[in-house]
Amino acid sequence: MYKILTYNNISVAGLERLARDRYEVASEIQHPDAILLRSFDLHGVAIPDSVRCIGRAGVGVNNIPVEECSRRGIPVFNAPGGNANAVKELVIAGMLLAARHICEAWDFARSLSGDDETVSRAVEQGKKRFAGTELAGKTLGVLGLGAVGVRVANAAVSLGMNVIGFDPALTVDRAWELSASVSRAAGIDDSIARSDFISLHLPLNGETRHMIGAARLEAAKKGAVLLNFSRAGIVDEPSVCAALDEGRLSAYVSDFPTSGLMGRKGVLLLPHLGASTAEAEDNCAAMVADQIRDFLENGNIRNSVNYPTVEMPRGEGHRIGVANENVPNRVSQISAALGEANLNILELVNKSRGEYAYTLIDLNAEVPPTVMDRIRKIPGVLSVHSISNHPSSATAAFQD
Numbered sequence: 001m002y003k004i005l006t007y008n009n010i011s012v013a014g015l016e017r018l019a020r021d022r023y024e025v026a027s028e029i030q031h032p033d034a035i036l037l038r039s040f041d042l043h044g045v046a047i048p049d050s051v052r053c054i055g056r057a058g059v060g061v062n063n064i065p066v067e068e069c070s071r072r073g074i075p076v077f078n079a080p081g082g083n084a085n086a087v088k089e090l091v092i093a094g095m096l097l098a099a100r101h102i103c104e105a106w107d108f109a110r111s112l113s114g115d116d117e118t119v120s121r122a123v124e125q126g127k128k129r130f131a132g133t134e135l136a137g138k139t140l141g142v143l144g145l146g147a148v149g150v151r152v153a154n155a156a157v158s159l160g161m162n163v164i165g166f167d168p169a170l171t172v173d174r175a176w177e178l179s180a181s182v183s184r185a186a187g188i189d190d191s192i193a194r195s196d197f198i199s200l201h202l203p204l205n206g207e208t209r210h211m212i213g214a215a216r217l218e219a220a221k222k223g224a225v226l227l228n229f230s231r232a233g234i235v236d237e238p239s240v241c242a243a244l245d246e247g248r249l250s251a252y253v254s255d256f257p258t259s260g261l262m263g264r265k266g267v268l269l270l271p272h273l274g275a276s277t278a279e280a281e282d283n284c285a286a287m288v289a290d291q292i293r294d295f296l297e298n299g300n301i302r303n304s305v306n307y308p309t310v311e312m313p314r315g316e317g318h319r320i321g322v323a324n325e326n327v328p329n330r331v332s333q334i335s336a337a338l339g340e341a342n343l344n345i346l347e348l349v350n351k352s353r354g355e356y357a358y359t360l361i362d363l364n365a366e367v368p369p370t371v372m373d374r375i376r377k378i379p380g381v382l383s384v385h386s387i388s389n390h391p392s393s394a395t396a397a398f399q400d
């Protein structure tokens with residue numbers, strides 16, 4: 001039995017991929033083989049030694065100590081694109097909420113009382129306070145053209161907006177998906193200076209933390225709207241508040257409430273709802289459950305944020321998976337240890353990614369625990385697992 005420790009509610013569509021006869025899935029469990037979570041903050045949590053991989057049923061992994069996992073030979077999986085459509089739809093809603101003052105107007109309409117005539121009079125007198133602007137013809141600057149950013153950009157084009165975008169690492173696939181009407185901004189400053197709406201779609205990391213600060217916001221068009229469906233930490237909150245106070249920004253639409261933003265004029269807050277649709281929750285949970293399963297049962301790595309993609313079809317051999325530092329001679333030392341134990345390598349795949357590498361080896365016989373220990377002790381080897389000899393159909397299920 002494999003044991004999966006869950007944090008957060010994981011969609012049934014994902015849990016169903018982990019068959020009850022082979023998987024025990026629970027929010028409290030001893031010696032888990034894997035952790036399956038959404039936004040739960042894993043920083044500061046002692047990850048048990050038994051954990052072989054971590055699956056994030058979503059995209060952002062800033063809630064996971066990825067560096068520590070890498071050093072311990074633990075692949076971290078996520079679900080690229082699995083919730084992108086859900087986020088895109090809420091971003092479009094966010095632009096409309098701000099442009100048409102929908103939240104304030106909704107509050108006003110809900111506050112009305114009296115008979116039909118009284119209400120009707122109040123409506124006609126009050127509505128001028130909520131007159132807005134249209135999206136068509138306005139410029140949207142999209143920062144980060146990944147799964148979400150590209151969809152937001154394309155949807156905005158279809159609403160008649162002029163769209164500019166910036167992504168220093170735009171992939172060829174994303175470039176193909178992007179509408180030809182989206183033009184390229186020279187950089188972040190250029191995007192901000194030219195936009196009526198600025199939408200952030202990049203990961204929170206050391207480079208992007210507080211990326212949107214005072215200097216950049218000073219260059220914004222007067223009355224611009226800033227939308228943040230990425231992470232709170234990408235903006236410098238005091239600078240955003242100052243820009244709102246000065247009227248430099250007319251609204252800040254954020255999926256990440258903080259005490260400093262609550263109740264502040266011009267701030268529209270949603271409770272981290274971007275990925276909270278039935279479809280996105282199902283997609284992400286199913287993708288990540290399949291990836292965890294394929295790793296535990298076959299040693300394959302797909303959609304990992306810290307280890308290379310490694311997939312090897314299952315044959316007759318006895319399989320081991322080794323995570324190691326990406327330095328010379330690791331594979332030769334591993335194969336020497338196997339050879340000295342008279343084990344014959346049938347297939348071997350070794351891939352590296354940055355500082356880390358991963359090797360899958362099929363052998364003619366089971367690797368005895370003493371040899372596994374010997375491999376484990378090779379300097380630079382981070383984790384070694386013997387992979388059960390009952391290949392799963394996880395890959396096939398995923399491709400469906």
Ligand SMILES: NC(=O)C1=CN([C@@H]2O[C@H](COP(=O)(O)OP(=O)(O)OC[C@H]3O[C@@H](n4cnc5c(N)ncnc54)[C@H](O)[C@@H]3O)[C@@H](O)[C@H]2O)C=CC1
Nearest residue numbers: 059060144145146147148167169201202203229230274275
């Ligand atoms: N509100 C919510 O519920 C959700 C929030 N998110 C957040 O949105 C972020 C983006 O999601 P996806 O588009 O699916 O991720 P993605 O990985 O497909 O795209 C991120 C893009 O940002 C770009 N990027 C990185 N650094 C940049 C920089 N300094 N300037 C401009 N672009 C930069 C990357 O090159 C990449 O193309 C996630 O990392 C997550 O934090 C994602 C899903 C749901």
Ligand SMILES: O=C(O)C(=O)COP(=O)(O)O
Nearest residue numbers: 038039057058059060275
């Ligand atoms: O996928 C992401 O990055 C998200 O922010 C979604 O978070 P959630 O799974 O809804 O807690």
